[in-house]
Amino acid sequence: MVTLMPADGSGEHPLAGSAPLTREFFDRPTHEVAPDLLGRVFVHGPVAVRLTEVEAYGMPGEDPASHTYRGRTPRNAVMFGPPGHLYVYFTYGMHFCANLTCLPEGIGSGVLLRAGEVISGIEVALARRSAGASRTVAERDLARGPARLAVALGLAREQNGLDACVPGPISVRAGEPATAGSIMSGPRTGISSGRETPWRFWIDGDRTVSPYRPHVPRRR
Template sequence: MWADGLGGHLPAGSAPLTREFFDRPGPEVAPDLLGRVISHGPVSVRLTEVEAYGMPGEDPASHTYRGRTPRNAVMFGPPGHLYVYFTYGMHFCANLVCLPEGVGSGVLLRAGEVVAGAEVALARRTAGAGRTVTARDLARGPARLAVALGFTREHDGLDVCPPGPVGVLEGDPPKPGAIMSGPRTGVSSGQETPWRFWIAADPTVSPYRPHVPRRR
């Protein structure tokens, strides 16, 4: 069921981002992704919150910290590719790969506003659950964003430059003064690194939750 609406924020720029855009360090790419629009089929999401992850040996919170594995191989590929992984045995999350091939860095897509294909995104979010989902919550959080866009393991490694099934468009970036930064959400290592970026006062930004160790 559709519980409320926020009013569509249509992208101002429809030109796709180039590979050079992603061929930079994750902490530099991440704030520049805010306001950009990622599209997959009928669904498009304007990004309002992202998190950067660093290179092997540099960032203990990154999947690439201990080097290349079959799971994170896409992160070591060329920039501008989609890295999709399964977490907690329940959810897919999506990242955009940064820096040249062989390095291993990326940006997690944490939250956004659905600006096209809301009906499709809503159907995906409510499939088999029968629950109410608000417009604000359609892509509010990395797992919800991946579901809204229809990302699964088969999309791991897709090239978004130039756009094919998945593309990232120029969109409508916020003014620099509207970009906020702070510690990353829910990571057990490197949690104080201020590499989470979001658009100030945007209702689709997810709530900050520090890591809580699991009790045995």
């Protein structure tokens, strides 16, 4: 596991200062990009999260679980733009979730950021996650789940469409990629369509990975 404390005594963990990933990195099919994102570091302002769990979503007309399955809409327009951009959406009337777009402009696919370990800016992340809570949030739970990850990083509607491949508010750093032997895959969480597609990827044994939950139909 990566330590939460900066190794050099500064306010930033060394992995958060590693080289940013290029646009070419994201210009690939999502099921190739997703496992390659494990161990990488997402940075937004003072907070950096080492990614430990992600889910890939495919192209229009091919993946019924993808937001782009039925084509372009005002909501999912960012996913049809260039690769390496942040797609943030609001779900269940209460949560934001963050994705990174993949493949060339006009296609429409992305990788959902499901969970990670806060390695820099832990005080800021803790304050965001503890706001309104009745008890202190445990460190392992700061970014354990897609909505929690978005809150810890301070991602909301205002960040939708930001480019992660140029100098700016957000970036995805090279970090230390997970080894092939540590990467597991399985069905995606909580979806009703395409639920058997094994495009959820996570680092085996990492304490920040969220628990798998299959889709449960809502009672009318």
